[in-house]
Amino acid sequence: MGSGRIAHLGPRGTYTEAAAIRTDPAAERLPTPTVAEAIAAVERGDADGAVCALENSIEGTVNDTIDQLLRPDFALAIRGEVVLPIEHALVAANGVDPATATVVYSHPQALAQCRQHLQRLAPRATPVAALSTAAAIQSAIAEPGTLAVGNEHAATLYGATVYASDIGDEAGNETRFVHIARVDHEPTGDDKTSLAFTTQHDRPGSLVEVLFHFARRGINMTHIESRPTRRQLGTYVFLVDVQGHREDPQLRDALGEIERITHWLRILGSYPRWPSAPPGGEARRGA
Numbered sequence: 001m002g003s004g005r006i007a008h009l010g011p012r013g014t015y016t017e018a019a020a021i022r023t024d025p026a027a028e029r030l031p032t033p034t035v036a037e038a039i040a041a042v043e044r045g046d047a048d049g050a051v052c053a054l055e056n057s058i059e060g061t062v063n064d065t066i067d068q069l070l071r072p073d074f075a076l077a078i079r080g081e082v083v084l085p086i087e088h089a090l091v092a093a094n095g096v097d098p099a100t101a102t103v104v105y106s107h108p109q110a111l112a113q114c115r116q117h118l119q120r121l122a123p124r125a126t127p128v129a130a131l132s133t134a135a136a137i138q139s140a141i142a143e144p145g146t147l148a149v150g151n152e153h154a155a156t157l158y159g160a161t162v163y164a165s166d167i168g169d170e171a172g173n174e175t176r177f178v179h180i181a182r183v184d185h186e187p188t189g190d191d192k193t194s195l196a197f198t199t200q201h202d203r204p205g206s207l208v209e210v211l212f213h214f215a216r217r218g219i220n221m222t223h224i225e226s227r228p229t230r231r232q233l234g235t236y237v238f239l240v241d242v243q244g245h246r247e248d249p250q251l252r253d254a255l256g257e258i259e260r261i262t263h264w265l266r267i268l269g270s271y272p273r274w275p276s277a278p279p280g281g282e283a284r285r286g287a
Contacts, residue, residue: 004048013154
């Protein structure tokens with residue numbers, strides 16, 4: 001599946017748009033105001049896929065995307081991933097003094113990634129959440145005397161001035177984006193599989209039992225985290241990434257065993273590991 005229509009968090013100039021371009025440079029891009037709307041565009045058939053931020057190396061999971069993946073009626077799949085370096089800049093309209101600005105707009109993740117630099121560069125500015133870094137720049141341009149945290153490409157697009165470059169508090173800032181479509185990717189020989197599950201929380205060792213089925217088959221687990229189920233205090237959904245494709249014999253057997261012992265299991269998709277992910281490619285049914 002390639003060169004169709006890809007929905008992404010907009011407007012133009014967001015990091016997510018850059019990830020969508022890396023996913024399929026030839027695809028038509030559909031900017032949307034929220035992650036939920038990007039995914040809804042795929043569900044309605046208005047787009048062939050959606051690219052969404054999933055995880056940042058500093059701030060962790062992007063909840064807006066995880067909330068969609070864990071929806072009871074979610075029927076799409078992850079078919080690819082892109083990892084991009086993130087370099088934030090402090091931008092505004094021409095002639096603004098960052099030291100006297102009273103507001104700085106940006107996406108909550110970007111604001112969190114630049115706390116220390118913002119305190120030094122714009123000590124009077126109150127952080128205000130925007131739907132995206134590009135939307136933040138638009139707001140700052142429309143309101144003289146305010147600032148935004150965004151990328152320099154978007155600053156150029158919207159005619160903003162860059163007052164400070166690379167203002168992230170930590171080096172090596174990266175965000176992992178996922179390509180969500182109706183079906184996941186065919187095996188390539190260098191794949192990753194994402195899954196979510198809940199355990200029998202009243203049975204001791206239930207999580208260890210799940211992880212044992214990966215370990216004894218030599219399947220490498222590259223990511224694990226938990227988040228509340230939002231249904232009962234002390235119950236959690238576990239989000240796990242493992243190396244391999246769900247159709248690989250060893251992983252297929254492990255998933256069969258895990259399905260038997262978990263309370264709930266969702267295979268979110270199998271897809272090529274970054275940076276070996278090829279653009280496009282044919283999809284496989286059954287995600």
